[in-house]
Amino acid sequence: MSLFELAPDYVRAIAPYQPGKPISELAREMGLDPAGIVKLASNENPLGMSPLARAAVEKEISELARYPDGNGFELKAKIASKFNVGLDRIVLGNGSNDILELIARAFLTPGDSSVYSQYAFAVYPLAVQACGATGIQVRAVDYGHDLEAMRAAIQPSTKIVWIANPNNPTGTLARPGDLIEFLELCPKHVLVVLDEAYTEYLPREKRSDSIAWLSQFPNLIVVRTFSKAYGLAGLRVGFGLASPEVIDVLNRVRQPFNVNSLAQAAASAALDDIEFLRASVRVNNEGMAQLTAAFQRLGLSFIQSWGNFVTFHCGDAQALNRYLLERGVIVRPLAGYNMPHSLRVSIGLAEENARFIEVLDSAMAD
Numbered sequence: 001m002s003l004f005e006l007a008p009d010y011v012r013a014i015a016p017y018q019p020g021k022p023i024s025e026l027a028r029e030m031g032l033d034p035a036g037i038v039k040l041a042s043n044e045n046p047l048g049m050s051p052l053a054r055a056a057v058e059k060e061i062s063e064l065a066r067y068p069d070g071n072g073f074e075l076k077a078k079i080a081s082k083f084n085v086g087l088d089r090i091v092l093g094n095g096s097n098d099i100l101e102l103i104a105r106a107f108l109t110p111g112d113s114s115v116y117s118q119y120a121f122a123v124y125p126l127a128v129q130a131c132g133a134t135g136i137q138v139r140a141v142d143y144g145h146d147l148e149a150m151r152a153a154i155q156p157s158t159k160i161v162w163i164a165n166p167n168n169p170t171g172t173l174a175r176p177g178d179l180i181e182f183l184e185l186c187p188k189h190v191l192v193v194l195d196e197a198y199t200e201y202l203p204r205e206k207r208s209d210s211i212a213w214l215s216q217f218p219n220l221i222v223v224r225t226f227s228k229a230y231g232l233a234g235l236r237v238g239f240g241l242a243s244p245e246v247i248d249v250l251n252r253v254r255q256p257f258n259v260n261s262l263a264q265a266a267a268s269a270a271l272d273d274i275e276f277l278r279a280s281v282r283v284n285n286e287g288m289a290q291l292t293a294a295f296q297r298l299g300l301s302f303i304q305s306w307g308n309f310v311t312f313h314c315g316d317a318q319a320l321n322r323y324l325l326e327r328g329v330i331v332r333p334l335a336g337y338n339m340p341h342s343l344r345v346s347i348g349l350a351e352e353n354a355r356f357i358e359v360l361d362s363a364m365a366d
């Protein structure tokens, strides 16, 4: 028997998550100068990190011989006061992906099922499958979540429903009223994970008041990240908000030191840097307008996005992706999402967007 076969069949069947290609890897493969490569593939913040967060990291470096605060007290206290929730409603994660996995691991066993949408964030099916539970994928409507159909898809075996809002990679957004209706009609013993990785980019009137819903819906888990608008993707830190009972369970399965001390310090400081957050949103709005204007000019259709990325349709996406890579532009192919005719491009700085548009222009003219 091979050692591979020691792993349960549901683990062996996992198709690993395909991350955006790192700049260093493309430079190696194509013999390109890394400095000339534009990476618009992982929805990272093109402004980098907040200056306040950077200063906090630099200060914390001298303490690295010590273990981090396993309770994350300072960061949790910041989150508690900023979002007006109790400390016992917060769990910290090594990125919000960690939280998503903790939720799956804590609640799902083989025989359970879990509901998510077609085209929803790929981590949900992966996390479900890694527990040996059954994923129930519900057909999307206009690339977005069909909340009514998702509710109808809930089985007696269903323990978790995943909702990405806005969704990645489609950028679609559910209306607050529809989410409330979903929560009201969803069985109380089914957990609803509301993954709001891009919520900071939303105009106020489009935002769900999801944190206020927590007191009314004990089965709701709101998940946020510092990887996108806060610009800390490389440090890995996110948080989940839920009822104290759910948080208690998640704390039992997480590693004792799952969020490192640099991440805790940076995230605490980033929460205070309103100016950086504003600049991030402004650059994103401008870049979104720049990219969508180019798609329109070129006659390329795209999915209206509420995140820091946009998915466009381009026929042979594999060929276009190749063409872009050869010219030092990294975007995200979506074949893994069963969208072989689409590419997702993250919003960059104006000059990065311009480089992408320039290469796209020449690809369309070729």
Ligand SMILES: *Cc1c(COP(=O)(O)O)cnc(C)c1O
Binding pocket: 043, 094, 095, 096, 097, 098, 121, 164, 166, 167, 168, 195, 197, 224, 225, 226, 227, 228, 233, 236, 237, 238
């Ligand atoms: C980027 C993203 C995350 C955040 O991942 P981290 O682990 O926090 O870096 C979570 N959910 C969705 C839908 C995302 O697109």
